Amino acid sequence: xxxxxxxxxxxxxxxxxxxxxxxxxxxxxxxxxxxxxxxxxxxxxxxxxxxxxxxxxxxxxxxxxxxxxxxxxxxxxxxxxxxxxxxxxxxxxxxxxxxxxxxxxxxxxxxxxxxxxxxxxxxxxxxxxxxxxxxxxxxxxxxxxxxxxxxxxxxxxxxxxxxxxxxxxxxxxxxxxxxxxxxxxxxxxxxxxxxxxxxxxxxxxxxxxxxxxxxxxxxxxxxxxxxxxxxxxxxxxxxxxxxxxxxxxxxxxxxxxxxxxxxxxxxxxxxxxxxxxxxxxxxxxxxxxxxxxx
Amino acid sequence: xxxxxxxxxxxxxxxxxxxxxxxxxxxxxxxxxxxxxxxxxxxxxxxxxxxxxxxxxxxxxxxxxxxxxxxxxxxxxxxxxxxxxxxxxxxxxxxxxxxxxxxxxxxxxxxxxxxxxxxxxxxxxxxxxxxxxxxxxxxxxxxxxxxxxxxxxxx
Ligand SMILES: Cc1cc2nc3c(=O)[nH]c(=O)nc-3n(C[C@@H](O)[C@@H](O)[C@H](O)COP(=O)(O)OP(=O)(O)OC[C@H]3O[C@@H](n4cnc5c(N)ncnc54)[C@H](O)[C@@H]3O)c2cc1C
Ligand code: FES
Ligand code: FES
Numbered sequence: 263x264x265x266x267x268x269x270x271x272x273x274x275x276x277x278x279x280x281x282x283x284x285x286x287x288x289x290x291x292x293x294x295x296x297x298x299x300x301x302x303x304x305x306x307x308x309x310x311x312x313x314x315x316x317x318x319x320x321x322x323x324x325x326x327x328x329x330x331x332x333x334x335x336x337x338x339x340x341x342x343x344x345x346x347x348x349x350x351x352x353x354x355x356x357x358x359x360x361x362x363x364x365x366x367x368x369x370x371x372x373x374x375x376x377x378x379x380x381x382x383x384x385x386x387x388x389x390x391x392x393x394x395x396x397x398x399x400x401x402x403x404x405x406x407x408x409x410x411x412x413x414x415x416x417x418x419x420x421x422x423x424x425x426x427x428x429x430x431x432x433x434x435x436x437x438x439x440x441x442x443x444x445x446x447x448x449x450x451x452x453x454x455x456x457x458x459x460x461x462x463x464x465x466x467x468x469x470x471x472x473x474x475x476x477x478x479x480x481x482x483x484x485x486x487x488x489x490x491x492x493x494x495x496x497x498x499x500x501x502x503x504x505x506x507x508x509x510x511x512x513x514x515x516x517x518x519x520x521x522x523x524x525x526x527x528x529x530x531x532x533x534x535x536x537x538x539x540x541x542x543x544x545x546x547x548x549x550x551x552x553x554x555x556x
Numbered sequence: 557x558x559x560x561x562x563x564x565x566x567x568x569x570x571x572x573x574x575x576x577x578x579x580x581x582x583x584x585x586x587x588x589x590x591x592x593x594x595x596x597x598x599x600x601x602x603x604x605x606x607x608x609x610x611x612x613x614x615x616x617x618x619x620x621x622x623x624x625x626x627x628x629x630x631x632x633x634x635x636x637x638x639x640x641x642x643x644x645x646x647x648x649x650x651x652x653x654x655x656x657x658x659x660x661x662x663x664x665x666x667x668x669x670x671x672x673x674x675x676x677x678x679x680x681x682x683x684x685x686x687x688x689x690x691x692x693x694x695x696x697x698x699x700x701x702x703x704x705x706x707x708x709x710x711x
Binding site: 263264265266267268270291293294295298299301302303311313315340363364365366367369370 | 559561577578579581600601602605608611614615616617619620621622624625668671686687688689690691
């Protein structure tokens with residue numbers, strides 16, 4: 263690994279100052295499960311590594327039934343899924359947190375880092391999109407909010423400017439008759455990269471037979487994770503049944519512009535979009551129904 | 557070269573001070589500086605789990621932690637398991653259950669198992685396979701490892 267200096271600021275002001283004023287290349291370190299590998303392999307270079315785990319705002323995990331969830335950018339996956347209230351309210355997020363690497367990775371890897379690494383195949387991003395989460399970003403010019411689906415701009419690229427860091431992901435409150443699911447397709451059971459990933463969230467009517475509102479997020483189907491807007495909007499008012507899920511899957515395929523690689527051809531990936539949209543909608547609806555009478 | 561930093565951490569119950577460069581991993585520090593060679597380097601990129609240690613009670617891959625990050629932390633390595641020359645029950649069960657062949661993966665499995673049994677004293681087979689999925693073994697085929705964990709949990 264190339265030589266670098268290390269700093270672990272304890273306030274946001276100190277962190278943004280360090281990030282802004284450093285002359286060489288600066289890299290942020292959260293759980294390190296991407297960045298340490300990239301620095302070691304020479305895929306990235308740093309003169310200064312800024313560890314953001316000591317910033318209190320980035321360690322916040324604040325859930326309230328009325329306000330929703332504030333997930334500090336550096337909170338590790340295992341802490342997210344070990345919290346039973348979060349598991350109940352944000353199942354797609356928890357599905358994703360549980361399949362990012364194995365337990366040792368999950369003890370360190372943060373959802374914020376997964377998003378900032380901005381891999382098109384990152385597991386948490388379609389779930390974040392389905393949950394309608396937004397990013398709270400702080401930089402020299404102050405605070406700004408960006409919806410998750412607008413955060414990534416290309417493979418490994420995102421909207422963060424010099425001096426900026428992701429502080430938290432903010433989720434709207436959970437509602438009754440509402441639930442979600444994330445699934446990815448991989449050729450084996452554990453520790454693999456998604457060939458396609460899909461997160462879906464549904465809001466049902468009181469009778470639980472009609473979808474009032476839905477959001478579908480897709481991963482590994484384009485240069486950035488995608489919000490399947492047309493499919494999501496089409497689902498509003500449709501019966502919660504297999505025909506609707508199939509039709510939504512067809513519409514979701516329209517946002518897929520996948521590449522062919524050794525993990526799957528473009529045609530195969532497009533087919534998988536239909537399969538996974540259907541599966542995650544089915545699971546999300548089942549979960550939403552069972553929440554009616556817990 | 558970036559300045560070496562003095563880091564103080566509690567390692568296997570002892571307050572320990574070491575000097576390291578920011579780019580050195582915790583695994584390098586443990587093995588090369590502190591001569592705690594129980595943690596193994598299999599892949600050095602987070603895939604194999606042979607370098608697993610507990611960091612403040614949580615299982616982590618020491619090849620993906622910087623030495624400078626553990627200032628003030630509590631670290632437990634496989635060396636903390638045996639006490640006064642007596643193997644810990646988990647080590648005894650791996651040995652008697654032939655849950656190893658070449659042994660490279662074993663320290664990582666033992667440390668991850670210790671953490672697993674603290675979280676789930678009576679783990680299901682699913683719990684065991686889920687929590688040990690980040691530990692790869694090229695030799696055993698895993699069933700003997702799963703059985704050894706079940707044996708120690710039953711004790
Ligand atoms: C063996 C292994 C298996 C894996 N399996 C999966 C998998 O199945 N699915 C999956 O999606 N991923 C997987 N990953 C990658 C996953 O661990 C990472 O994407 C992780 O979530 C990143 O979080 P981190 O906290 O470790 O980030 P870091 O590595 O610390 O940082 C990641 C990137 O984000 C930047 N960054 C971090 N925090 C911030 C912030 N607050 N503000 C601005 N920038 C920031 C860093 O500079 C860096 O570029 C795997 C990794 C390994 C090593
Ligand atoms: S050496 Fe650390 S995971 Fe393989
Ligand atoms: S015993 Fe050889 S790698 Fe597991």
